[in-house]
Amino acid sequence: MIKKPSFLVSNTDYKKCPSPNRPEFAFIGRSNVGKSSLINMLTNHKNLAKISGKPGKTQLINHFDIDGRWYMVDLPGYGFAKVSKSLKSDWDKMIREYLTRRENLTVTFVLVDSRLDPQKIDVEFIYWCAENAIPVVLLFTKADKLSLSKTNANVKKFIGAMEEMFEEAPEYFITSAQTGQGKEEVIRFIEENVEE
Numbered sequence: 025m026i027k028k029p030s031f032l033v034s035n036t037d038y039k040k041c042p043s044p045n046r047p048e049f050a051f052i053g054r055s056n057v058g059k060s061s062l063i064n065m066l067t068n069h070k071n072l073a074k075i076s077g078k079p080g081k082t083q084l085i086n087h088f089d090i091d092g093r094w095y096m097v098d099l100p101g102y103g104f105a106k107v108s109k110s111l112k113s114d115w116d117k118m119i120r121e122y123l124t125r126r127e128n129l130t131v132t133f134v135l136v137d138s139r140l141d142p143q144k145i146d147v148e149f150i151y152w153c154a155e156n157a158i159p160v161v162l163l164f165t166k167a168d169k170l171s172l173s174k175t176n177a178n179v180k181k182f183i184g185a186m187e188e189m190f191e192e193a194p195e196y197f198i199t200s201a202q203t204g205q206g207k208e209e210v211i212r213f214i215e216e217n218v219e220e
């Protein structure tokens with residue numbers, strides 16, 4: 025259970041992020057995947073992460089302090105069609121550097137819309153993480169939007185695509201910011217990975 029989350033700082037350079045003296049968990053996914061909603065749901069906060077009016081606008085590495093024990097990081101979404109080429113390459117450099125060099129990064133949660141068939145951009149991003157030995161856990165979002173069987177079928181399809189690429193598909197959780205589905209499981213997973 026998260027008791028006291030608070031916003032710390034936004035950066036464009038991983039070198040300026042808070043001292044890497046605690047475990048860190050990052051959240052990333054396609055714009056509009058439901059990242060802000062999920063962060064708010066996990067932290068019991070109405071508006072910790074801003075629900076995006078303009079997808080792709082925030083191009084910052086946002087650090088949150090969680091109970092003085094670990095850092096939660098809200099990373100800018102990818103795959104927003106209207107982002108210019110130069111903005112995209114800035115995003116690429118910032119995110120790639122952060123993900124490959126941030127020494128206390130414990131797990132990167134990659135959010136995937138549970139309503140959709142496997143999207144090339146998600147699969148490519150996860151593949152890049154694997155190539156760079158970045159530990160990934162998948163969070164399927166918006167599970168309330170489809171029937172249980174349809175959600176499960178989509179998740180199975182996505183995990184199947186992962187299994188074709190990797191020996192072992194990443195661990196995953198099925199979530200909904202609307203119903204709170206997956207909240208306990210995700211928090212428990214994080215807690216287990218935060219060393220006392």
Ligand code: GDP
Pocket residue numbers: 053054055056057058059060061062074075076077079101165166167168169199200201202203
């Ligand atoms: P972000 O761009 O990834 O931060 O996505 P947002 O959190 O801003 O969500 C994008 C849209 O999806 C908003 O209209 C949200 O209300 C909606 N949304 C996000 N999560 C859920 C969910 O779990 N269930 C439902 N039904 N809608 C969601």
